[in-house]
Amino acid sequence: MITGALRQTGRLFALAAEVSRAIFRRPFQFREFVEQFWFIAGVTVLPAALVSIPFGAVIALQVGSLTQQLGAQSFTGGASVLAVVQQASPLIVALLIAGAGGSAICADLGSRKIREELDAMEVMGVSPVQRLVVPRVLATMGVAVLLNGLVSVVGTLGGYFFNVILQDGTPGAYLSSFSALAQLSDLYISELKALVFGFIAGVVAAYRGLNPRGGPKGVGDAVNQSVVITFLLLFFVNMVMTAIYLQIVPPKGG
Amino acid sequence: MGIEVVVEGLTKSFGKQRIWQDVTLTLPAGEVSVMLGPSGTGKTVFLKSLIGLLKPEKGRVLINGVDMVNSPERDVYETRKLFGLMFQDGALFGSMSLFDNIAFPLREHTRKKESEIRRIVMERIEVVGLLGAEGKLPGEISGGMRKRAGLARALVLDPQIILCDEPDSGLDPVRTAYLSQLLIDLNAQIDATMLIVTHNLDIAATVPDNMGMLFRRELVTFGPREVLLTSEEPVVAQFLDGRREGPIGMSEEKDAATLAAEAGAALSTEARLRRIVPQLEPSPGLPPRQAVTRRRQRVMSMIDRLPPAARSAIRETYAASPEAPTLPMPAAGSGT
Numbered sequence: 001m002i003t004g005a006l007r008q009t010g011r012l013f014a015l016a017a018e019v020s021r022a023i024f025r026r027p028f029q030f031r032e033f034v035e036q037f038w039f040i041a042g043v044t045v046l047p048a049a050l051v052s053i054p055f056g057a058v059i060a061l062q063v064g065s066l067t068q069q070l071g072a073q074s075f076t077g078g079a080s081v082l083a084v085v086q087q088a089s090p091l092i093v094a095l096l097i098a099g100a101g102g103s104a105i106c107a108d109l110g111s112r113k114i115r116e117e118l119d120a121m122e123v124m125g126v127s128p129v130q131r132l133v134v135p136r137v138l139a140t141m142g143v144a145v146l147l148n149g150l151v152s153v154v155g156t157l158g159g160y161f162f163n164v165i166l167q168d169g170t171p172g173a174y175l176s177s178f179s180a181l182a183q184l185s186d187l188y189i190s191e192l193k194a195l196v197f198g199f200i201a202g203v204v205a206a207y208r209g210l211n212p213r214g215g216p217k218g219v220g221d222a223v224n225q226s227v228v229i230t231f232l233l234l235f236f237v238n239m240v241m242t243a244i245y246l247q248i249v250p251p252k253g254g
Numbered sequence: 255m256g257i258e259v260v261v262e263g264l265t266k267s268f269g270k271q272r273i274w275q276d277v278t279l280t281l282p283a284g285e286v287s288v289m290l291g292p293s294g295t296g297k298t299v300f301l302k303s304l305i306g307l308l309k310p311e312k313g314r315v316l317i318n319g320v321d322m323v324n325s326p327e328r329d330v331y332e333t334r335k336l337f338g339l340m341f342q343d344g345a346l347f348g349s350m351s352l353f354d355n356i357a358f359p360l361r362e363h364t365r366k367k368e369s370e371i372r373r374i375v376m377e378r379i380e381v382v383g384l385l386g387a388e389g390k391l392p393g394e395i396s397g398g399m400r401k402r403a404g405l406a407r408a409l410v411l412d413p414q415i416i417l418c419d420e421p422d423s424g425l426d427p428v429r430t431a432y433l434s435q436l437l438i439d440l441n442a443q444i445d446a447t448m449l450i451v452t453h454n455l456d457i458a459a460t461v462p463d464n465m466g467m468l469f470r471r472e473l474v475t476f477g478p479r480e481v482l483l484t485s486e487e488p489v490v491a492q493f494l495d496g497r498r499e500g501p502i503g504m505s506e507e508k509d510a511a512t513l514a515a516e517a518g519a520a521l522s523t524e525a526r527l528r529r530i531v532p533q534l535e536p537s538p539g540l541p542p543r544q545a546v547t548r549r550r551q552r553v554m555s556m557i558d559r560l561p562p563a564a565r566s567a568i569r570e571t572y573a574a575s576p577e578a579p580t581l582p583m584p585a586a587g588s589g590t
Contacts, residue, residue: 112348119307120345120404124359124411125334131362 015129015210016203019137022130029135036139040101044147048096052084052151055092056158059083064167076163077174078181084155086186086245090193091238092155093148097140097198098230102205105136106226109209110219118210128210137202144198145191152190183252189245196241197234204230255544256284256447257318257336257414259304264313264323266296266303272471273299277313279466279476281415282552284545286441286448288458290482290493291468292502297451298342300468301417304449305337306330317415335363338408338446340418344400346392346407352379353388356407363411378406382436397424402433409440415447416440422454430454434461435534442536442543455494459483459531463549467493469502477560478553480571483530484563530567 060080067076109132112118118128163169208226212218259281266273273296281287291297302308304315306322315322320333346355356375360366366374379388382402392400401421408416418437422430434457441448450457458465466476469489475482482490492500503512536543550572557565 115348116341116343116345117347119302120339120341120347120407122307123305123334123337123339124362124407125331126359126362127331 011211012204012207015133015207016199018129019133019203019206022127022134023138025130029131032132033135033138036105036136037142039104040097040139040143041146043100043104044096044143045150047100048092048147048151049154051092051096052089052155053158055088056080056084056155057162059088059155060159060163061167064163064169068167073169074173075177075181076167076169077160078177078179080159080163081156081178081182082186084159085152085182085190087238087242089148089151089155090190090197091234092151093144093194094197094201094234094238095231096147097144098201098205098227098234101140101143102201102230103223103227105140105202106205106209106223107219109133109136109206110212110222111216113210113212114215114219129206133202133206133210136206137199140202140205141195141198144194144201148191148194152187181252185249189241189249193238193241196237200233200237201230204233255445258283259415259447259449260314260316261304262314262316264300264303264310264315266299266308266310274468274471274473275312277468277473279473281447281449282464282545282549283447284441284445285463285549286437286450286461286545287464287466287476288462288479289449289451289466289468290453290458291451292493293453295468295470297453297468298419301339301419301449301451304417305334305339335411336414338411338413338416340401340405340408340416340421342419342423343397344392344404346400346403348392351389351391352384352395352403355392355403356388356410359407359411374410375406378410381409381440382406383432398426398429401425405436409444412444413446416449418448418450418452420452420454421450422452422457427456430456435537437461438534438543439536439540441545442540445544453493455496458494460534463533463545469493478549478564478568479533480530480567481560481564484561484567486563530571532571 060076063080063083064073064076067073067079109118109128112132118132121128121131160171160174163174164171205226208222208229209219212222261277261279261281264277265275277300289297289300299308303310304322306315310323313323317333317336320329322330322333325333346352347358350358353375356378357371360371360374376385376388379385382405384399384402384406387395387399387403392403395403401424405418405421421433421437425433437448437450438461440446450461452458462479464477465479465482467474467482467490474487474489475485483494485491489501492502553568554572557568560568
C-alpha cells in the first residue's frame with residue numbers, strides 16, 4: 001500500500017522531470033501547442049470570469065464588514081485586493097485549469113492510450129511525452145498565467161463595485177489603500193503561483209491519462225483521480241508558497 | 255535487405271504471472287517468419303517486447319547492435335524507425351483522416367515537401383487498396399480497412415523490419431488470402447525482415463519461410479517452416495490440425511487427468527496426414543524474393559541437424575525447383 005503510493009509519486013515526479021527536459025528538445029510542436037492553448041483558454045475563460053466576480057465580492061463584503069467593526073474602513077480596498085490577487089485568483093485559476101482543462105487532457109490522453117494510439121506513436125519513434133504532453137503542459141501554464149491576470153482584474157473590480165455601491169465605501173479610500181498595502185511583488189507571486197499550478201495541473205492530468213487502469217472505465221476513474229490529486233497538490237503547494245513568500249518579502253505596511 | 259533480429263533468453267512476467275521464459279531465436283534477415291500460438295500465450299507481448307514497448311526482465315533483443323530491452327531510450331527510439339508495426343486493430347489516430355494517419359511518420363521524421371509526402375502516401379494507399387477512402391476518419395471505416403490503413407502507415411517509412419500482429423483477425427477468408435499475398439509481395443519488393451503473429455492456419459501454411467510456436471510459457475520450436483509443419487510434437491500437431499485431442503485445453507492447458515483419459519481413448523488422429531502446401535509466390539510482374547535464395551543456402555547448410563521428416567520435406571520442396579528457386583518452374587529435367 002505504502003510502496004504503491006510511493007511508486008506512483010515517484011513516477012509522477014519522473015514524468016515531471018521528463019516533461020521539463022522534453023520542453024527544450026526540438027522539434028517543438030507549435031501547432032499542437034496553439035490548438036491546446038486555444039482549447040484550454042476556451043473552456044476556462046468564461047467560467048473564470050463568472051466565478052471571480054462573486055468571489056471578489058464576497059471577500060470585499062467580508063473584509064469590509066470586519067474593517068468597519070475595527071474602524072479601519074479606509075483599508076478595505078488594500079486588504080481585499082491582497083486577498084484576491086494573492087490567494088483567490090491563483091486558486092480560482094487552479095480549480096478551473098484542473099477541473100476544465102486537466103480533465104479534458106486526462107480523458108483525451110487516456111482514451112488514446114487504451115486505443116493503443118500512444119503505443120503506435122512510440123513504435124514510430126515519436127515520444128508521446130514530447131509530441132503530446134509537452135504542448136499540453138505548456139498550454140496549461142500559459143493559460144494559467146494569463147487567466148490569473150484576468151481573474152485578478154475582474155475580482156478586484158467586483159470587490160470595488162460591492163464595496164463602493166453596497167457598503168458605502170468611498171472610491172478614493174478604496175483606491176488609495178491599494179498602494180498603501182499592496183505592492184508589485186504581490187502580483188509577481190500571484191503569477192508565479194499560477195505558472196506552477198498550471199504545470200502541476202498539466203503534469204498530473206497527463207500522468208493519470210498516460211496510465212489508465214484497464215479499459216474505458218479506467219479512463220473515467222483516471223479523470224476523476226487526476227482532478228482530485230491536482231486539487232490536493234495545488235492547495236498544499238499554495239500553502240507552502242504563501243508561507244515562503246510571507247517570510248522572505250517584507251509587507252509594505254510594516 | 256532487411257536486418258537480422260536476434261532474441262536471446264527473453265523472459266517476461268506480469269507480476270507473478272510468467273508469460274514466457276527463455277525465448278531464443280533469430281529472425282533471418284529479409285525472411286518471413288510466423289509465430290503461432292493458441293490465444294493467450296503472449297504472442298502480442300512478444301511482438302511488443304521486440305520493439306521495446308514492453309521490457310522483459312531477462313534476455314536481449316539485438317538489432318543492429320542495439321539491445322531493445324536494455325539500451326538507453328534514445329538508441330531504442332532511433333532503432334524503432336527501422337520498424338513498421340501493424341497493430342491488431344490498426345491503432346490509427348482517431349482524430350486524423352486516413353491520409354494524415356499514413357503521412358504521420360513522414361511528417362515527423364522527414365523534411366519532405368507536402369507534394370512529395372502526398373505522392374508517397376497515395377502510393378501506399380493504393381498498395382493496400384484504400385484509394386478513395388483517404389479522407390475518412392478511422393471511426394468511419396470497417397475493421398478490415400483500419401487494419402490495411404495500419405499496414406500502410408507501417409510501410410510508409412520503408413521499414414527494414416515489419417511486425418504484424420494478427421493480420422487476419424476480423425477479416426474474411428478471401429481478404430485474409432489477399433493480405434497473405436500482399437505480405438509476400440511486400441517482401442519481394444522491399445526485402446524486409448517480417449514477423450507475423452497469428453493463429454490462422456492458412457497464413458501459417460502459405461506465407462512464412464520460418465515458423466515458431468509459443469505454448470506453455472515457452473517457445474516450443476522455431477525453424478524452417480518444414481520443421482514445424484512436419485513436427486510430431488503433440489502441441490504443434492494438435493494446433494495445426496485444429497482438433498481437441500492434445501495438450502491444449504479450452505482455458506489454457508489441460509490437466510494431467512484429462513490428458514491420461516485421452517491417451518486411453520483410441521486416437522484416430524495419428525492417421526491424419528499433413529501435406530506441405532507450396533509457399534506463395536510474389537504476384538506476376540514483381541521481382542523475385544531475394545530471401546528465397548538466401549534461405550535455401552541457409553537451410554541446406556543446416557539440413558543435417560534437422561529432424562528426418564523435415565529433411566525429406568525440404569529436399570522435396572527444393573527438388574521441385576532445382577536451379578532457379580525463385581520461379582515456380584515445372585520440375586522438368588530434374589533427375590530426382
